Amino acid sequence: MIFFILLTLIVYQAYVQLQKFCQKAWLNPMLLSILTLIPLLVFFNIPFEHYYEATTVLNGLLEPAVVALGFPLYQHIQTIKKQWRQIVILLFVGAVITIAISFCITIYTINQYEIAVSLSLKSVTTPIGIALTEQLSGNNSITAFAIILAGLFGALLGPPWLSFINVTSPKAQGLAIGAASHALGTATISRLSYEHAAYSSLALIISAVVTAIFSPIIIKILVHFL
Amino acid sequence: MFSHIIYSILSVGICLLAGKAIEYFLPILPASLYGMMIFTALLHYRFLNAKRIQPCIEWAIANMAVCFVPAGVGIINHFELIKSHGFMLITIIFLTTFLLLTFVGITYQRQLNRHNPTIKKELNN
Numbered sequence A: 001m002i003f004f005i006l007l008t009l010i011v012y013q014a015y016v017q018l019q020k021f022c023q024k025a026w027l028n029p030m031l032l033s034i035l036t037l038i039p040l041l042v043f044f045n046i047p048f049e050h051y052y053e054a055t056t057v058l059n060g061l062l063e064p065a066v067v068a069l070g071f072p073l074y075q076h077i078q079t080i081k082k083q084w085r086q087i088v089i090l091l092f093v094g095a096v097i098t099i100a101i102s103f104c105i106t107i108y109t110i111n112q113y114e115i116a117v118s119l120s121l122k123s124v125t126t127p128i129g130i131a132l133t134e135q136l137s138g139n140n141s142i143t144a145f146a147i148i149l150a151g152l153f154g155a156l157l158g159p160p161w162l163s164f165i166n167v168t169s170p171k172a173q174g175l176a177i178g179a180a181s182h183a184l185g186t187a188t189i190s191r192l193s194y195e196h197a198a199y200s201s202l203a204l205i206i207s208a209v210v211t212a213i214f215s216p217i218i219i220k221i222l223v224h225f226l
Numbered sequence B: 001m002f003s004h005i006i007y008s009i010l011s012v013g014i015c016l017l018a019g020k021a022i023e024y025f026l027p028i029l030p031a032s033l034y035g036m037m038i039f040t041a042l043l044h045y046r047f048l049n050a051k052r053i054q055p056c057i058e059w060a061i062a063n064m065a066v067c068f069v070p071a072g073v074g075i076i077n078h079f080e081l082i083k084s085h086g087f088m089l090i091t092i093i094f095l096t097t098f099l100l101l102t103f104v105g106i107t108y109q110r111q112l113n114r115h116n117p118t119i120k121k122e123l124n125n
Helices: A002-022 A029-043 A048-054 A056-060 A062-068 A070-075 A077-109 A113-120 A126-135 A140-164 A170-189 A194-225 B002-025 B031-044 B050-115 B117-124
Strands: none
Touching: A002 A029, A002 A048, A002 A056, A002 B050, A029 A048, A029 A140, A029 B050, A048 A056, A048 B050, A056 A062, A056 B050, A062 A070, A062 A170, A062 B002, A062 B031, A062 B050, A070 A077, A070 A194, A070 B031, A070 B050, A077 A113, A077 A170, A077 A194, A077 B050, A113 A140, A113 A194, A113 B050, A126 A140, A126 A194, A140 A170, A140 B050, A170 A194, A170 B050, A194 B031, B002 B031, B002 B050
């Protein structure tokens, strides 16, 4: 058990050093660790369940890690207080639109309700995503898969894309990535600045609430009309 | 230094426990999110000493990404899924994630620019 934890930590730390040495943003240690460990497990025929059980400690540390993200949020509370109404409305609209569009596109292309539900729940933090998936009869595996991908896409490609389209303020970047890539995005973007992290955490919370409350309603309405 | 570490761990731990308690009665959000809000509130109202906690939290946040690695490796379980609908799924996930990113990013950036035209000028210089 310790072996897999150590392995994960060593691989991760190696890539951290590599990134420091090469100074390239795309040498993301988390992504590279995942891309290294997957072939290793496959090659040595180690079942994922085995690895997952062994690294439960790491996974368990996610909860306190998310709590810790409250610190950047605290540091920026004053500025956030002034704009919280706009932020909530914006995130509400964004979440609703994305849930609806994801659901509809999936129905039109793949035409399977289960998959459509799972894909529309991807921009929310994992525990909520899974809970809602069960509530709405989606497919847990697909939701988990989609959540991870949404997290990775937003975390790694989000900041360069946003800068490219002239979204340069750390607040806007943070908010966008927190909304689309939940905790994974927030953790990655906090390396840029605490302002990024604060707005990302904020978006994470608000999107989670909006999705949790409104996704069942939205999906039921869509099912009715499609 | 050591006492700061213990203090930080205890603070986060207590917030998380409180979060679990709230989750029990209000299962809308996971415990960690309630914990995050409690943590922020306690810091804001000065029940917790931000200076003592800061170094530990900074270290934690800088290194937290490693905790996502096991979850990410979990994609292994979905190879079959990727084989059947893979390309379409990934495309939809990619496009809709970027849709959300772009929408929130651009809209909020516009609002910020409207409120602070001087900042926009500084950024362009």
